[in-house]
Amino acid sequence: MKKAILLLSGGLDSTTVLAIALDQGYSVSLLSFLYGQKHDFEIEAAKAVADYYNIKDHHILNINLGFLGSSALTDNIEVPKGRNLKDMSSGIPVTYVPARNTIFLSYALALAEVKGAFNIFIGVNALDYSGYPDCRPEYIDAFQTMGRLATKVAVEADQILYIHSPLIKMKKSEIIKTGLSLGVDYSITHTCYDPIAKGKPCGDCDACLLRLKGFEEIDARDPLNYPKNQK
């Protein structure tokens, strides 16, 4: 069975990626991070997703990125609310965490090496939300090139490392459609950057708005409970 390491935040995207990887026949080890995020409830969602798919091999690492002190996700900076799509897609938002995907992928690379896995799955997405530099296809390609040189397996084993980012060119609505067709239960996922309470999404941050729009576009209902009535 092909082995893979999958970065699971417990959100809509990474959960859909997990459904895709399992559908493609990979044996998956999961990796999640407590990195000082305000929405650390997502780790509870990640555990629920792991349980749902009966995956026992789930590493949850505690790495504090708060020392960087520069993101609305980890610091005393307000998470933007009620923005329109045009604002979301212009420039890099304050919710950007410096080099986060590079740090996450580096740990995945280490775990891949230990497990003898040659596949890493990540749920980055360049279309709906183009402001994050480390979500672009050219970035993922460059990480893959680096990763192929970085590890023991790359040097000793007759295998090539692949970074899979199956959602990278999908719209949020396409991601949800794909997930639903693979039986994803989105009621156990968590997306909100700034929850009102544990597991209660605000419905108004960029992440919630994009998620809601995605469901709306395919005339599906988001199973999460938002404070405002959904359309």
Add this chain to the structure above:
Amino acid sequence: MKKAILLLSGGLDSTTVLAIALDQGYSVSLLSFLYGQKHDFEIEAAKAVADYYNIKDHHILNINLGFLGSSALTDNIEVPKGRNLKDMSSGIPVTYVPARNTIFLSYALALAEVKGAFNIFIGVNALDYSGYPDCRPEYIDAFQTMGRLATKVAVEADQILYIHSPLIKMKKSEIIKTGLSLGVDYSITHTCYDPIAKGKPCGDCDACLLRLKGFEEIDARDPLNYPKNQK
């Protein structure tokens, strides 16, 4: 003043790199890691080195790589002793920590982004000890390419990121010669993988043997106290 992030282990190599970076006029922020290494005394050495150069901006991050469970530096695996140079340079040694430099450089990249620094210094060395895949020039080049795409500064600022590895093609003896010419005090550095006690090098692991050989080749005396009499 040009800003740089420098990965400081407290060892001979990274301390020499610090002397080089300061000599080249960089304003340096230091980054060190407690990653579960048996020789965590090196962090005390890193602090002493930071003090020596009067650098206050020193981040010491606690990131446990022990979960990977596969290196003699972090796990219940014996550190090899008394090996000859031929054995050291054939294959990847058990002291190799999976993707360690990639993880360290990723954090450096994050800090570089926050500080608006476009230079990262790392003391990797490909000649004396060629077994580590993430010490090769092609690896460093690939990380630099990836780093240039990974961050906000890469996208927004009119600057290019450089990963500096000034020791990469030097022999250990050349490194020491360079350091001595720049006034490095090697008595406060720590190199041993498996110290007998806090700050007491074993004199017999690969790291000690390479260090001792380096001093010997330039007829200099290593100021550390080893159990055996030095030549």
